[in-house]
Amino acid sequence: MFKDITMGQYFPGNTLIHRLDPRTKLVLTLLYIIVLFLAKGIWSYAVMLAFLSVCVILSRIKLSVLLSGAKPIVFIIIITGILNLFYTKGEHLLFRVWRISVYLEGLQTAGFLILRILLLICCTLLLTYTTSPLQLTDAMEALLNPLKKLRFPVHELSMMMSIALRFIPTLIKETDKIMSAQKARGADFETGSLRQRAKALLPLLIPLFVGAFRRADELATAMESRCYHGGEGRTKMKQLRMAAADWAALVSGAALTVAVVLLRRAG
Amino acid sequence: MAPVIQTVNLTHVYSPGTPFEQTAVDNVDFAAERGEFIGIIGHTGSGKSTFIQHLNGLLKPSSGRVLFNGEDIFASKQKTRETRFKVGLVFQYPEYQLFEETVYRDIAFGPKNMGLSDEEIDRRVRDAAGFVDISEDQFEKSPFDLSGGQKRRVAIAGVIAMKPDVLILDEPTAGLDPMGREEIIGNIVRYHNSGENTVIFITHSMEDIARIAGRLVVFSKGRIFMDGTPKEVFSRAEDLRSVGLDVPDITLVMMKLKKLGLPVDDSVYTVEQAKAELLKLKGRGKDV
Ligand SMILES: Nc1ncnc2c1ncn2[C@@H]1O[C@H](COP(=O)(O)OP(=O)(O)OP(=O)(O)O)[C@@H](O)[C@H]1O
Numbered sequence: 001m002f003k004d005i006t007m008g009q010y011f012p013g014n015t016l017i018h019r020l021d022p023r024t025k026l027v028l029t030l031l032y033i034i035v036l037f038l039a040k041g042i043w044s045y046a047v048m049l050a051f052l053s054v055c056v057i058l059s060r061i062k063l064s065v066l067l068s069g070a071k072p073i074v075f076i077i078i079i080t081g082i083l084n085l086f087y088t089k090g091e092h093l094l095f096r097v098w099r100i101s102v103y104l105e106g107l108q109t110a111g112f113l114i115l116r117i118l119l120l121i122c123c124t125l126l127l128t129y130t131t132s133p134l135q136l137t138d139a140m141e142a143l144l145n146p147l148k149k150l151r152f153p154v155h156e157l158s159m160m161m162s163i164a165l166r167f168i169p170t171l172i173k174e175t176d177k178i179m180s181a182q183k184a185r186g187a188d189f190e191t192g193s194l195r196q197r198a199k200a201l202l203p204l205l206i207p208l209f210v211g212a213f214r215r216a217d218e219l220a221t222a223m224e225s226r227c228y229h230g231g232e233g234r235t236k237m238k239q240l241r242m243a244a245a246d247w248a249a250l251v252s253g254a255a256l257t258v259a260v261v262l263l264r265r266a267g
Numbered sequence: 268m269a270p271v272i273q274t275v276n277l278t279h280v281y282s283p284g285t286p287f288e289q290t291a292v293d294n295v296d297f298a299a300e301r302g303e304f305i306g307i308i309g310h311t312g313s314g315k316s317t318f319i320q321h322l323n324g325l326l327k328p329s330s331g332r333v334l335f336n337g338e339d340i341f342a343s344k345q346k347t348r349e350t351r352f353k354v355g356l357v358f359q360y361p362e363y364q365l366f367e368e369t370v371y372r373d374i375a376f377g378p379k380n381m382g383l384s385d386e387e388i389d390r391r392v393r394d395a396a397g398f399v400d401i402s403e404d405q406f407e408k409s410p411f412d413l414s415g416g417q418k419r420r421v422a423i424a425g426v427i428a429m430k431p432d433v434l435i436l437d438e439p440t441a442g443l444d445p446m447g448r449e450e451i452i453g454n455i456v457r458y459h460n461s462g463e464n465t466v467i468f469i470t471h472s473m474e475d476i477a478r479i480a481g482r483l484v485v486f487s488k489g490r491i492f493m494d495g496t497p498k499e500v501f502s503r504a505e506d507l508r509s510v511g512l513d514v515p516d517i518t519l520v521m522m523k524l525k526k527l528g529l530p531v532d533d534s535v536y537t538v539e540q541a542k543a544e545l546l547k548l549k550g551r552g553k554d555v
């Protein structure tokens with residue numbers, strides 16, 4: 001069951017998108033999300049879609065892979081789509097079944113909403129598919145750096161995040177393994193009442209927690225024995241550097257923002 | 268009679284349709300008879316662990332079938348579940364799966380899931396503990412307070428308590444000292460001899476497996492590369508090396524001796540056999 005989680009998985013590659021500075025990608029993704037909420041009308045959505053499509057094509061991530069990452073929220077998409085379809089009132093009645101009437105406006109709203117959610121998911125997935133978790137936390141640390149002046153523990157936070165990210169796959173594997181081991185002794189995680197199922201989780205959760213604490217302890221020892229003492233005076237092996245492509249990407253992001261704002265006025 | 272466990276054209280592909288797609292088990296035909304003691308060896312990543320997880324239905328084959336006593340174990344959910352109890356699987360580092368408050372209750376977990384009566388459970392726990400030399404005064408201890416070797420023996424007892432017809436162990440001696448390894452191997456041999464039990468044993472230690480297995484199956488790149496008696500397998504030292512394995516040290520010694528011109532049999536693989544060979548030489552006297 002855990003093997004189905006692909007959300008936030010990194011697919012190594014060497015395309016233009018992969019090579020962009022993670023800070024650029026992070027900023028662009030945030031910008032894209034904000035602009036997505038400004039978009040209104042068919043033309044601004046078309047521009048948004050085109051922009052993301054170009055990025056996806058450049059990254060050589062298969063569309064099927066990208067869309068399968070959106071699978072976990074298909075249910076939400078369908079529900080919001082249906083709600084908007086049936087509850088939006090308008091002038092142009094399309095058809096009417098029993099007491100439910102569907103208007104052209106409803107169809108439009110639902111369509112735009114679904115598109116918006118899909119674009120939102122796909123742009124964040126594109127970020128995590130083309131940027132390793134470590135690069136991401138590096139970028140986050142760099143961007144939050146100004147907060148250090150306010151005594152905000154930026155380094156500690158990003159260290160915690162990169163450790164957590166590093167251990168998620170390990171924990172998933174561990175969960176899988178313990179689950180298999182208990183299943184081999186006849187444990188049943190899939191049937192029974194809610195109460196029974198909750199109880200059936202104990203043979204999984206206890207070894208999982210014991211293991212996680214053991215790991216944390218070992219990691220702390222390993223870090224201390226290599227003289228880790230927080231962010232003070234710590235340098236990076238891989239310095240982040242902005243290249244021409246990064247500036248170009250940022251400019252195109254700005255252009256996208258302007259275009260959408262203008263189209264919104266016009267449309 | 269049908270083999271107790273058998274695979275037909277078994278193939279397993281991990282993450283199909285993604286960039287990480289990997290065929291871990293590739294078209295494997297394998298059969299084990301009642302009472303056999305089989306060693307599985309193979310280089311890291313050769314698909315041993317993936318393979319054995321099919322034998323009790325934990326992994327579903329991408330294609331191919333798994334038969335227990337001639338019947339497909341995936342025929343129904345019921346069948347798969349029954350097979351879990353008949354084909355006991357001990358994972359690598361099984362001590363990390365202990366979870367109960369006491370040793371006794373941890374060993375009883377499997378039998379309890381089988382829906383046995385309390386008396387039967389009690390009998391099985393005591394029997395299983397006996398097999399692995401866990402004494403009754405340890406029953407009320409927390410499994411987390413035991414030593415590493417003891418923990419592992421408790422975990423193995425937890426599977427033996429289900430009285431499986433086929434007992435499969437994935438590297439049961441990994442990470443133990445020689446004494447701990449010796450104990451566990453003794454325990455497993457004891458279980459094997461206690462009835463018509465089949466044992467399948469994955470290991471990286473040629474020394475261990477050479478002494479106890481009647482048959483060796485060598486995996487390489489998801490396929491069965493060799494299958495035969497230890498004598499047959501270890502006589503092909505070159506082939507073994509080509510797939511990243513080696514023969515037991517004592518076989519190496521005998522091969523060297525033979526190269527040096529001594530008339531010894533270089534396909535022996537235990538110290539006892541080697542000793543017998545060398546004594547034979549001595550008996551022959553001065554011509555050496
Ligand atoms: N859960 C999994 N998801 C994806 N690939 C896996 C998974 N488990 C194993 N593999 C891959 O399948 C191949 C076979 O692995 P397997 O664990 O069966 O090998 P093994 O022979 O048991 O190795 P070892 O001796 O190191 O235990 C390996 O290349 C491994 O990377």
Ligand SMILES: [Mg+2]
Binds near residue numbers: 359437
């Ligand atoms: Mg293995």
